[in-house]
Amino acid sequence: MELSWFKKGTIYQIYPRSFNDSNDDGIGDLRGIIDKLDYLQSLHVDILWLSPIFSSPNDDNGYDISDYCSIMPEFGSMEDFDELLQKTHDKGMRLILDLVANHCSDEHNWFKEAKKSKDNPYRDYFHWKKPEDDGGPPNNWKSFFGGSAWEYDTKSEEYYLHLFTKKQPDLNWENPKVREEIYNAMRFWLDKGVDGFRMDVIPLISKREGYPDAPDVGFRKIIEDVYANGPRLHEYLKEMNEKVVRHYDAFSLAEGVGINHENAGLYIDYDRRELDMLYHFDILECTIVNGKFEETSPFDLVNMKSIFKKWRDAVHEKGWLANAMGNHDFARMTSRFGDDKQYWAESAKMLFIMQSTQNGTLNIYQGDEIGMTNIVLESVDEVRDVQSLNFYNENSKTKKLSQESALEMINREGRDNARTPVQWNDEINGGFSLGEPWLKTNPNYVNINVRKQNNDPDSILNFYRNLLQIRKENDVFVYGDFKELGFNNSSIYVYKKVLKKEQIIVILNFEGTEGYFEIKENLTEAIVLINNYNKYKIEGDIIHLEPYQGLIFKV
Incomplete structure (x- = not known):
């Protein structure tokens, strides 16, 4: 069944451990989310995605599940969850859970x-x-x-x-009993009224017969050709859809690790009835050459344009994508693609203009709506992420990098950047908890927090709110046909979107310097829907742009 509510909707990802702590034990919890539902509703988001809340020993922060049908005690009780689900629905929002079906915990x-x-x-x-x-x-x-x-x-x-930690043994999907166990867990939550699942590393569930050695190529290529896209994968996804998902008003969102634009249709083509949508990693990894911590490259705007285009072309009218610029596994969006210092607010707003006007269901990661940035961890003792710790410990043995360089790479690309507690106010620990947080709070909470931005009409937070409301009122943002203008411009991104009689033009300056663009479209009678500055200048065919300026014109 082709649903429309999730297409136009906006997903807001909550990492519960870091969202809001209601009992001051230093760990976010379900009641903490309940306490912030009015705030989430004020953002005009439609779907809340919770990273895993199931029982877990937390070797990988909940992505190692010891019981698929119970709540992690640190997060609260099943009664807390039932209340959260009911109140989310009462406020007109939906809720999806994170299904981790490739592996479980060794304590399961x-x-x-x-x-x-x-x-x-x-x-x-x-x-x-x-x-x-x-x-x-x-x-x-x-x-x-x-x-x-x-x-x-x-x-x-x-x-x-175990494709992940040794405490995360991979499940054998060849065994029909395993598949039925997962399907029963899905039914348990769907029968409660959950609206769907984000499916963690789902392309990895089918293993290649004989477990052949991986070739000596980059890790990305190994994931695509050896770990993902196994021989029975699509059989399993069809079965999951037929036996579970299609029987509910729910949707499935795949984490597209190992999927490329050429085989994406096998997953989300409407006629195949497997998954409803996926988000890919090409944007999220566009500055990572061959796996996190190994090698990075400078941000390249033309490369980003190319990525967006090839994916649009690949799924045009055949499937649906989720549009993600950040999540719990990547460093902060503003720090990666913008300027988190001199033009912090301007670049955060500009990036959101771009994200909200790309095709696909919009995904926002917690804290991006206030421009949260990367953190500087002073020593390895402050690192909590298992991936970062493993990298640091392996490097300590090989000594390829100095300890200082290894920590610098963790601070640049590590997952803890996205997992620092949400910064609610300028009080202790950013208002997240009166107890010691499980992960260090970013010290910039004094200046970057929800309370400070809430009543400031020029804040990043209110920019998000305004733009999300405009997006709801203009279908062209979601469904419009896309036309690039000045594709090879390496500092300015310009495109037009058209849907029937609706038309918008988006102009984005990715540089921390003034820029200009020759635009052939007549903008003299156009309405400015959004502008992250309080000014703009057009002289003839030339539009002049401030550093990191972004505008949307309605023509």
Whole structure:
């Protein structure tokens, strides 16, 4: 069933651990989210996406699930969740959960049973292999978080597969019992009234027969050709849709790790009835050459334009994309693509103009609406992210980088940047908690916080609110046909969107200097829908732009 409510809607991602702490234990919780529902409603967002809230030992902050049908005690109770869901719906918003179906926790009962013996009925819930003749792992696969993707179990003298941490064993989707376990967990939440799922690393669930060695190529290519897009993947996705999702007024959003624009249609083509939409990683990783921490490259606007275009062309009228510029796995959007110092507010607003006018369902990550920025962690003792810690510890062994350089890379690209507590006010810990936060609060909360911006008409927060309301009122933002203007301009991004008689022109300056653009369209009678400055200047065919200026004209 092709739904429309999720297409025009705006998704707001909540990372519960860092959103709002209601009981001052330093960890965000469900009641903390309930307390902020009026705030979320004021943003004009439509769908709340919660990163995992299920029972977990937190080796990877909830992405290692020990019980798919219970709430992590740190976050509250099932009664708290039921209240959150009901009040979210009462306020006209929807709620989706983060489904982690590629792997679970090694503390899940399934894995505890599987480790007891080779003939245990749960053994085949996971991927087990005998050692190579030399006693080493079955192949050369590497974990996303560094090191081998295989962990040796001394009791059974076999290895189990974990594409992430060793406490996150991969589930064996070849086993129909595993699939039915996941489907039953989905039904549990959908029967409660949950509106859908964001599906974590879902392209990885089908493993290649024989577990062939990965070629000696970049890690990105290995993900695409070895870990993702396995031989039975689309069979599983069709089955999931047929048995579960299509029976509810719900939608599925895939985390598109390993998916490229050429095979995206296999996932989201309407006629295939697999997934409703996906977000890809090409924008999120456009400054990362070959995997986080390995090698980065300067931001290239023409490259970003090319990425947007190839994905638009790939799914045009055949499928639907989610439009994400940041999430819990990447450094802060304004720090990566804008200027988080001299032109902090201007660049944050300009980037949101771009994001809100690209095709696809808009995804906002918590804190971006106030321009939260990267944090500087002073020592490895302040790092909490398992991926960053593994990188630092591996580097300590290889000594490829100095400790200072390794920490600098973590501060630039590490996931803790996006996970610092939301900055609600200028009081202790930014109003997140009276207790010591699980992760250091960014010291700039004194100047960057919700309370300070709430009543400031020129703030980033109110810019988001205004632009989201305008987007709701103008379908051309969501559904308009896209035409690039001046594609090869490396500092200014200009495009037109047209839907029937509606037409907008978007002009964005990505430089911290003044710029200009020759525009052939007649803007003399156009209405300025949005402008992140209180001025603009047109002389003949030339529009003059301030540093990081962004405008939307309605023609």
